[in-house]
Amino acid sequence: MGLQAVDPPQRELTAWARGFAPYMGTRRAAFMPYWPLGYPSPQQTVDYVQRLVAAGADMLELGIPFSDPLADGPTIQEATQHALAQGMTVARGLHILRTLREEGLRIPVALMTYINPILAYGQERFVKDAAEAGANGLIIPDMPPEEGDELEGLCRSHHLALIYLLAPTSTEERIRLIVRRATGFLYLVSVTGITGAREQLPPDLAEFVHRVREHTSLPLAVGFGIGRPDQARAVARVADGVIVGSALIRADREGGIEAVEALARSLARAVHTDEEGSTL
Amino acid sequence: MGEYPWPDEHGHYGPYGGRFVPETLMPALEALERAFREASRDAAFRQELDHLLRTYVGRPTPVTYARRLSEHVGGARIYLKREDLAHTGAHKINNALGQALLAVRMGKRRIIAETGAGQHGVATATAAALLGLECVVYMGTVDMERQRPNVFRMRLLGAQVRGVDSGSRTLKDAINEAIRDWVTHVRTTHYLLGSALGPHPYPLIVREFQSVIGREARAQMLDPRVGPGRLPDVVVACVGGGSNAIGIFHPFLEDEGVRLVGVEAGGQGIAGGAHAARFADPRRARVGVLHGTRSYVLQDEDGQIASTHSVSAGLDYASVGPEHALLRDMGRAEYTYATDKEALDAFALLSRLEGIIPALESAHAVAHALKLARELPRDAVILVNLSGRGDKDLETVQKILGEGATVG
Numbered sequence: 001m002g003l004q005a006v007d008p009p010q011r012e013l014t015a016w017a018r019g020f021a022p023y024m025g026t027r028r029a030a031f032m033p034y035w036p037l038g039y040p041s042p043q044q045t046v047d048y049v050q051r052l053v054a055a056g057a058d059m060l061e062l063g064i065p066f067s068d069p070l071a072d073g074p075t076i077q078e079a080t081q082h083a084l085a086q087g088m089t090v091a092r093g094l095h096i097l098r099t100l101r102e103e104g105l106r107i108p109v110a111l112m113t114y115i116n117p118i119l120a121y122g123q124e125r126f127v128k129d130a131a132e133a134g135a136n137g138l139i140i141p142d143m144p145p146e147e148g149d150e151l152e153g154l155c156r157s158h159h160l161a162l163i164y165l166l167a168p169t170s171t172e173e174r175i176r177l178i179v180r181r182a183t184g185f186l187y188l189v190s191v192t193g194i195t196g197a198r199e200q201l202p203p204d205l206a207e208f209v210h211r212v213r214e215h216t217s218l219p220l221a222v223g224f225g226i227g228r229p230d231q232a233r234a235v236a237r238v239a240d241g242v243i244v245g246s247a248l249i250r251a252d253r254e255g256g257i258e259a260v261e262a263l264a265r266s267l268a269r270a271v272h273t274d275e276e277g278s279t280l
Numbered sequence: 281m282g283e284y285p286w287p288d289e290h291g292h293y294g295p296y297g298g299r300f301v302p303e304t305l306m307p308a309l310e311a312l313e314r315a316f317r318e319a320s321r322d323a324a325f326r327q328e329l330d331h332l333l334r335t336y337v338g339r340p341t342p343v344t345y346a347r348r349l350s351e352h353v354g355g356a357r358i359y360l361k362r363e364d365l366a367h368t369g370a371h372k373i374n375n376a377l378g379q380a381l382l383a384v385r386m387g388k389r390r391i392i393a394e395t396g397a398g399q400h401g402v403a404t405a406t407a408a409a410l411l412g413l414e415c416v417v418y419m420g421t422v423d424m425e426r427q428r429p430n431v432f433r434m435r436l437l438g439a440q441v442r443g444v445d446s447g448s449r450t451l452k453d454a455i456n457e458a459i460r461d462w463v464t465h466v467r468t469t470h471y472l473l474g475s476a477l478g479p480h481p482y483p484l485i486v487r488e489f490q491s492v493i494g495r496e497a498r499a500q501m502l503d504p505r506v507g508p509g510r511l512p513d514v515v516v517a518c519v520g521g522g523s524n525a526i527g528i529f530h531p532f533l534e535d536e537g538v539r540l541v542g543v544e545a546g547g548q549g550i551a552g553g554a555h556a557a558r559f560a561d562p563r564r565a566r567v568g569v570l571h572g573t574r575s576y577v578l579q580d581e582d583g584q585i586a587s588t589h590s591v592s593a594g595l596d597y598a599s600v601g602p603e604h605a606l607l608r609d610m611g612r613a614e615y616t617y618a619t620d621k622e623a624l625d626a627f628a629l630l631s632r633l634e635g636i637i638p639a640l641e642s643a644h645a646v647a648h649a650l651k652l653a654r655e656l657p658r659d660a661v662i663l664v665n666l667s668g669r670g671d672k673d674l675e676t677v678q679k680i681l682g683e684g685a686t687v688g
Contacts, residue, residue, distance in 0.1 A: 066583070066584065067447065067585045068447065068453075068456055068571075070302070070456050070459045070460060070571070071460075081447075090582055090583065091582075114569075115300055115569045116577070116583045116585070117582060117584070119568050120579060120581065120582060121583065141302050142300045142301055142302060142569070142572070143300060144299065144301070144306050146290060146299060146306075147298050147299065147300055164303070165302065165303045167302070168304075169303075169304050169305075169306075169308065169466060170303060170307060174303070174306060174307060178303070189303065189304060192304055192463070192465075192466060193463055193464035
């Protein structure tokens with residue numbers, strides 16, 4: 001198994017270190033919105049993403065739709081199915097990212113998709129094209145490190161971070177295994193469950209973040225279940241990054257692009273400020 | 281054939297199999313694998329399962345010589361392994377009981393399952409009732425419509441049936457929902473997966489619990505009092521995910537003279553794409569990952585999972601168990617398909633000539649056995665896994681054939 005040390009940080013890997021740097025060791029966090037490529041239509045995605053950036057995103061998670069997204073709740077399922085129904089493909093997703101970069105997008109981008117579309121596209125070709133399109137990392141929720149040898153090698157040679165997920169159910173042994181293989185940052189799944197905003201975050205979230213922190217100095221971003229600014233602020237107290245997805249898509253359904261930007265702005269403000277707010 | 285080492289320690293079957301699931305589930309799969317390996321070594325566990333299989337399921341199920349069917353074809357002799365006679369009417373109960381006992385052993389009192397034809401759902405609901413466990417079954421709404429009697433049976437047995445309205449509303453989508461439920465309730469819940477697919481250790485667990493079919497059948501074929509007194513020349517089984525097939529194939533793997541033939545759902549034919557024949561359509565089926573395992577998957581060029589079609593809900597699935605993919609690569613098993621029409625004809629013929637109404641899934645295996653019997657000499661012997669009975673399919677078949685039902 002490829003457990004050898006990763007090369008010294010490369011250009012794209014340091015993009016993550018730079019992006020998280022202002023927040024490491026503080027009670028503030030980077031704001032990382034998720035947006036599905038191709039939603040609400042392939043033509044409109046660029047506008048939406050640019051609004052998210054204008055609202056204060058420090059980094060982005062952009063999703064490439066898959067027909068059977070088993071880690072996603074109903075909101076993202078519907079959004080990605082909608083994108084697929086409008087002809088969204090892997091190649092078009094990469095094209096949208098390339099367009100965003102050409103139009104001046106500077107912040108780090110992680111592409112999120114499931115393993116099957118990557119296998120169908122060809123792992124090597126995907127990693128190469130993703131890097132060329134301007135991605136800085138990959139998030140693949142159905143690919144644990146045990147199955148990641150080949151992709152890890154490819155990502156290393158193309159300077160992409162392969163961002164692994166950790167869950168509240170992860171054992172100490174698995175946390176050790178995963179932090180050893182992780183690059184870029186770690187994606188901590190806040191809840192035992194699928195994506196989608198929740199009324200309440202689990203009471204032991206802070207403890208989970210601390211449990212991982214003992215094993216690594218990599219940035220820790222928390223996602224799943226976070227929808228409201230007060231929740232985002234509470235997570236920012238303990239984590240280095242806050243990821244929000246479903247709530248932004250719901251905002252679009254209720255109030256279109258303006259509502260998305262407004263929610264993103266209040267989420268960004270919540271995680272970027274140091275003032276005392278609610279706690280976990 | 282020499283040593284057969286699969287799965288390896290990572291759950292791989294050659295290039296297939298593995299464990300492609302969200303991290304949330306990885307610890308549960310590791311714990312399940314440990315519990316299964318411990319239980320397999322525990323004589324008390326094996327005795328408890330054997331006892332239930334004998335006194336509750338009605339095992340061993342017999343092997344029946346299909347005399348009139350064989351004479352009708354005028355070729356090889358056809359024997360049927362009668363899993364249709366197992367309690368709940370299909371082989372699915374073998375695995376459902378085994379895994380339900382495992383769940384109890386792991387202290388999990390809530391069981392979830394997916395079901396296509398409803399047979400696995402009924403078997404799981406039955407095992408849950410017997411052992412006093414809470415049971416939720418996910419079923420695509422298209423399948424609920426075409427297998428209505430089984431929906432009612434599950435509810436009678438005390439299970440909650442949750443309709444799945446996403447995607448193609450069939451087995452694939454039921455599995456997606458079951459996995460999402462498991463990700464959310466993994467600490468208290470055992471996912472009782474019904475086929476030889478999914479992430480490791482499921483293909484192994486299901487194979488081991490279903491291999492009772494092949495062990496019994498092999499002994500019965502060799503016993504001149506109940507069988508032909510020799511090994512069959514060919515063993516035939518239908519393949520959806522592939523649990524009944526792997527169950528009957530496995531104990532014959534080292535009998536090199538025994539051909540193993542899996543029969544997929546040819547639907548309305550391969551060319552039009554309305555089928556679930558993963559091995560027969562190289563244009564649409566490529567090696568990929570669906571539901572946690574790497575195997576052949578029907579998909580489009582972009583890696584989006586294709587919608588499938590079969591008259592039988594239990595074979596209507598875009599991927600196939602990873603061990604079948606390996607057995608095919610090794611040349612140890614061969615895979616073919618039967619169309620909806622061929623299966624319906626076999627369904628009617630077996631009913632009329634033998635007084636046995638097969639499940640539409642099993643009718644695919646019968647259909648291919650009929651073809652083989654014509655090609656083989658009269659002294660050849662074919663063993664068909666009659667994996668389930670057809671009561672659940674009466675409404676579907678009636679709709680297609682009409683009241684007269686004179687086909688064949």
